[in-house]
Amino acid sequence: MAQYYSRRNLNFLLYEVFNATELTHYPYYSAHDRETFDMTIDAVTQIGDTIMFPHFRDLDRNQPELKNGKVTVHPKVGEYLKAMGDAGLIGTGFSFEDGGQQLPEIVNSILGFILMAANNGMMYTGLTSGAARLIASFASEELKQTYVEKMLGGKWQGTMALTEPQAGSSLSDITTSATPQADGSYRIKGQKVFISAGDHDQCENIIHLMLARIDGAPKGTKGISLFIVPKYRLDGTENDVTSTGIYHKLGQRGVPAMHLTMGDRDDCHGWLVGEPHRGLNYMFQMMNEARIGVGMTGVAIASAAYGASLQYAKERPQSRRLNEKSALDSPQIPIIQHPDVKRMLLLQKAIVEGSLSLLMETARCTDIAHASEDPEEKEKYHLMLELLTPVAKTYPTEMGMVAVSNGLQVLGGYGFTEDFPLEQLYRDIRITPIYEGTTGIQSQDLLGRKMTMKGGKPAQYLFGEVAKTIAEAENHETLKPYAQKLKAELARLQEVTMALMPFAMQGDIERFLMDATLYMEMFGISTVAWQWLKQAVVAQRTIVTQNPDGEELAFYEGKIHTMKFFFHYEVPKTLGLAVRLKDNEVLTIATEKEVIL
Amino acid sequence: MAQYYSRRNLNFLLYEVFNATELTHYPYYSAHDRETFDMTIDAVTQIGDTIMFPHFRDLDRNQPELKNGKVTVHPKVGEYLKAMGDAGLIGTGFSFEDGGQQLPEIVNSILGFILMAANNGMMYTGLTSGAARLIASFASEELKQTYVEKMLGGKWQGTMALTEPQAGSSLSDITTSATPQADGSYRIKGQKVFISAGDHDQCENIIHLMLARIDGAPKGTKGISLFIVPKYRLDGTENDVTSTGIYHKLGQRGVPAMHLTMGDRDDCHGWLVGEPHRGLNYMFQMMNEARIGVGMTGVAIASAAYGASLQYAKERPQSRRLNEKSALDSPQIPIIQHPDVKRMLLLQKAIVEGSLSLLMETARCTDIAHASEDPEEKEKYHLMLELLTPVAKTYPTEMGMVAVSNGLQVLGGYGFTEDFPLEQLYRDIRITPIYEGTTGIQSQDLLGRKMTMKGGKPAQYLFGEVAKTIAEAENHETLKPYAQKLKAELARLQEVTMALMPFAMQGDIERFLMDATLYMEMFGISTVAWQWLKQAVVAQRTIVTQNPDGEELAFYEGKIHTMKFFFHYEVPKTLGLAVRLKDNEVLTIATEKEVIL
Numbered sequence A, B: 001m002a003q004y005y006s007r008r009n010l011n012f013l014l015y016e017v018f019n020a021t022e023l024t025h026y027p028y029y030s031a032h033d034r035e036t037f038d039m040t041i042d043a044v045t046q047i048g049d050t051i052m053f054p055h056f057r058d059l060d061r062n063q064p065e066l067k068n069g070k071v072t073v074h075p076k077v078g079e080y081l082k083a084m085g086d087a088g089l090i091g092t093g094f095s096f097e098d099g100g101q102q103l104p105e106i107v108n109s110i111l112g113f114i115l116m117a118a119n120n121g122m123m124y125t126g127l128t129s130g131a132a133r134l135i136a137s138f139a140s141e142e143l144k145q146t147y148v149e150k151m152l153g154g155k156w157q158g159t160m161a162l163t164e165p166q167a168g169s170s171l172s173d174i175t176t177s178a179t180p181q182a183d184g185s186y187r188i189k190g191q192k193v194f195i196s197a198g199d200h201d202q203c204e205n206i207i208h209l210m211l212a213r214i215d216g217a218p219k220g221t222k223g224i225s226l227f228i229v230p231k232y233r234l235d236g237t238e239n240d241v242t243s244t245g246i247y248h249k250l251g252q253r254g255v256p257a258m259h260l261t262m263g264d265r266d267d268c269h270g271w272l273v274g275e276p277h278r279g280l281n282y283m284f285q286m287m288n289e290a291r292i293g294v295g296m297t298g299v300a301i302a303s304a305a306y307g308a309s310l311q312y313a314k315e316r317p318q319s320r321r322l323n324e325k326s327a328l329d330s331p332q333i334p335i336i337q338h339p340d341v342k343r344m345l346l347l348q349k350a351i352v353e354g355s356l357s358l359l360m361e362t363a364r365c366t367d368i369a370h371a372s373e374d375p376e377e378k379e380k381y382h383l384m385l386e387l388l389t390p391v392a393k394t395y396p397t398e399m400g401m402v403a404v405s406n407g408l409q410v411l412g413g414y415g416f417t418e419d420f421p422l423e424q425l426y427r428d429i430r431i432t433p434i435y436e437g438t439t440g441i442q443s444q445d446l447l448g449r450k451m452t453m454k455g456g457k458p459a460q461y462l463f464g465e466v467a468k469t470i471a472e473a474e475n476h477e478t479l480k481p482y483a484q485k486l487k488a489e490l491a492r493l494q495e496v497t498m499a500l501m502p503f504a505m506q507g508d509i510e511r512f513l514m515d516a517t518l519y520m521e522m523f524g525i526s527t528v529a530w531q532w533l534k535q536a537v538v539a540q541r542t543i544v545t546q547n548p549d550g551e552e553l554a555f556y557e558g559k560i561h562t563m564k565f566f567f568h569y570e571v572p573k574t575l576g577l578a579v580r581l582k583d584n585e586v587l588t589i590a591t592e593k594e595v596i597l
Helices: A007-017 A020-025 A034-061 A075-086 A105-122 A124-138 A141-152 A279-315 A339-371 A375-410 A412-416 A422-431 A439-450 A453-473 A480-505 A509-513 A516-546 A550-570 A573-582 B007-017 B020-025 B034-061 B075-086 B105-122 B124-138 B141-152 B279-315 B339-371 B375-410 B412-416 B422-431 B439-450 B453-473 B480-505 B509-513 B516-546 B550-570 B573-582
Strands: A065-067 A070-072 A156-161 A177-180 A186-196 A205-214 A225-230 A241-247 A257-262 A269-272 B065-067 B070-072 B156-161 B177-180 B186-196 B205-214 B225-230 B241-247 B257-262 B269-272
Touching (some): A007 A339, A020 A034, A020 A105, A020 A339, A034 A075, A034 A105, A034 A422, A075 A124, A124 A141, A124 A205, A124 A225, A124 A279, A141 A156, A141 A205, A186 A205, A186 A225, A186 A241, A205 A279, A225 A279, A279 A339, A279 A375, A279 A422, A339 A375, A339 A516, A339 A550, A339 B516, A375 A412, A375 A422, A375 A516, A412 A422, A412 B422, A422 B412, A422 B422, A439 A453, A439 A509, A453 A480, A453 A516, A480 A509, A480 A516, A516 B339, B007 B020, B007 B034, B007 B339, B007 B516, B007 B550, B020 B105, B020 B339, B034 B075, B034 B422, B070 B241, B075 B105, B075 B124, B105 B124, B105 B279, B105 B339, B124 B156, B141 B156, B141 B205, B156 B186, B186 B205, B186 B225, B205 B279, B225 B279, B279 B375, B279 B422, B339 B375, B339 B550, B375 B439, B375 B453, B412 B422, B439 B453, B439 B516, B453 B480, B453 B516, B480 B509, B480 B573, B516 B550, B516 B573
Parallel strands (some): A156 A205, B177 B205
Antiparallel strands (some): A065 A070, A186 A257, A186 A269, A205 A225, A241 A257, B177 B186, B186 B257, B186 B269, B205 B225, B241 B257
């Protein structure tokens, strides 16, 4: 059986690179230690091994169906929800007060990584926890009491109901309406599309966290409110939420994406979460977590693909070494020994383990920003979190697609068949650079908002951290050249940023952000290069101080080797990106006289 | 209805850039003129519009099935084969003598482009024509008389039966055996996998062109012979070819990929094509054409995706211009007006029209090499064909995948659903960098064989042609900067090549070819940059000399605009590639002490 994730690597990142146990010095996380972290990881891996991974293909082959207004999904989903709910694993990131385990996000998000690597078609619990978190954070005590426990218990499914047919990336154009009633509730009318897990038969109720406009609300994003809209009201009556359609999708087929219609019979009740018109604010406070979640899904799928292609490459004999082509009497060699195959495997390892490291770095910022009692530290990590989030959503998903495609290529013609999981992983991962804000939207967020926030403070903090890693790497003779390279990357990135800022100052936002996606690509490469150098420093230090041997030595040497791979194969891409980003030729901004496309 | 290909662009390339009618000055093509070219293109487009494009999804949704040893495919396949056969469109590239239309390959390959853009799941005729071409070129007169006409008439399906379970990229390891019989035929025994159209119910017979070893043949590639192995023998009896399995695939689901077993009852008859042990030679003489065909499939799929995403981008309103974000009272704008979407569309156009141009350039080399009576000219174009073929197979398929993925991204969440064709195109194109030799194999062919062939003569010829385009571009003020850029690219490519050659001379082939895939990427970008400059020269000259207006002017300006896009966004990638390729760090060659992956 191929490995869907490497526990050794996870332990390395969690305990050796990010010292997650240090977080337990903060009072908020003080109930935890390595043992509680490991126990939770064990529990989730157990569910992954038994209920999820073995049914990876089966969920894809037996898609959800909408018949007579009812949605049926694979029965394993029910088993999964029960196991997760019973073990208290849906709300691991919630506070004790809200019925959770108060785990730091660096551990909590890793649990999502394991689950999604095992079977990303079972993304139900992530949606529930996101929805419940909105209720726990912003709703009245009464609503919290009513909903959170059932949701974290796996009995009630949560959803995020934002998108409408005419309002996808442009949430300001939402038109679903909410009319106030005498009893304090609202009547909801409108349509929502692409609602993941928006209806299914493996739970007792569906709780939509839905954006809508209260009658007479201001236009745009400042007039959007957040509502709880259940499928069944508390008295058990149906709440006039109709499953109008089900999308048939390229991937992630285990979970239904629904088209929902509210208020066909003018009887759809909704309950306001928090204050009117603050719905998008609430959403955005949860957004960092949701985006880290999608980044985790990207790297998780890439991790499963890496595991499967690595196993294949070790077992599949084909051809002979290039320097021994004519030795026809000798047996064929495993393809992992061909440089081009080794390159595709190293590329996958570099993307998977580099992305995971970046996501854990970002999650750690969440934790310190949340738990720290020092206002300066709190602000620093909060701003770094803001800056890193769009990158942590984008690099693992965009480059995750590249990794999976390389994994498929390793298998040649077999990779294209349904006999191996690669073709499904290739389909599944394609949604990740789209949902929770496309790569284009993330890139505008990075350059347009996060780089200009507070006079550039977030970037200053981040580059300060990178500089620390560079200084550490300079202590090791073998790492010095890479420290120099990273320093040069940082300078290049700053040069590019400086070249773009004048457009922002002139208020020409369109010109400023015209190539934001390329800026994102460059920023992502530099950030992951930093993560690789960070890992290499720990590996090198461990080799020197602890003198490991056998598989352990090979593990640490593999880390340094992959760091080198990243710097020699991936980092040079920034040369071309910088040239383009500093170049003044404008080719994509709409002009009066359009060229024919 | 979205456009699956642009006829205006096709005419531009065929008649304005490549002056295809000039080929009719060669005696071999002298029966043709623009009218016969256009008539054939019209006829094929008619079939594309009526029988193929409307059933694009249907073929995918109703996959071939193997039941009780019989394979059923979509009935439209039969209609398609009949239409193509009746109109004489399967053997358009064959000589009059062999029952074809003796069309130059530059036109013939374009027909494949149109067909595959309309519906790449109907790839049946390309396979038949490839198989029939082998018979026409190398088999005895008797075998020719028996098979070719029926095949070109669409009644008998042809296949290329090379791959075996243990021999994919490594054809030297083929084990299917052929035992000579008293009557001159052979008994075939073995297994073949991934045989496209290897069995189906919409034709009267299946004719396999099969590689096998005659008993006692030498090991390796020098002991492989080519056989005709029909499903039914001429007397109508079954020929002991069993459909053992059918592969379920990620894409191109309209055509079955078969696992075949020959000789289960020791009664599988085969007839030798040409001489014993020369099978792989024969195959390779047809390989250039087959590889151009796969390149065409790649660009065809990308063309359909570009058409679909362009239409969507013009029609879908979403958000407002970045400089007018707060104008909430103004309507949403079509997304084509957003720079990031425009960038994704221009990238697709640059890849599609640049790749098509490269493929036509390559096909033109075939034509001159074939038709010329001047030995020097013949050699020149033959060597250029040899060099360009792996690039023309790889760039359009690898970058075609990038183009289709960008097309899908343009549609956001909708691109991920089965309501639009992007998801299918995304699946379909994934096989193209795999079959007919993977990208890794093509890259080794380019650097390892073609660049070192005859002391580098092919590259000298090619660079000579590029220099001509540069000189022409220098005559136009607006194109001068791009002429300079291309000159620099050529120098960079030569520098990289020089840095690698010493390894070849030392006989360290593994080191020489270690990063051949990156060399291919660089070579492809430079070659397509040349094609874009070539197109821009024609466009600029036409604007100056013919003073077009309206849509015509916009068309030519669009060409120059896209050329600029290619040079500003794609060409800078070679900077990073060159750094890597000249770098001496070896990270992918197998060593005694392996790192842990």
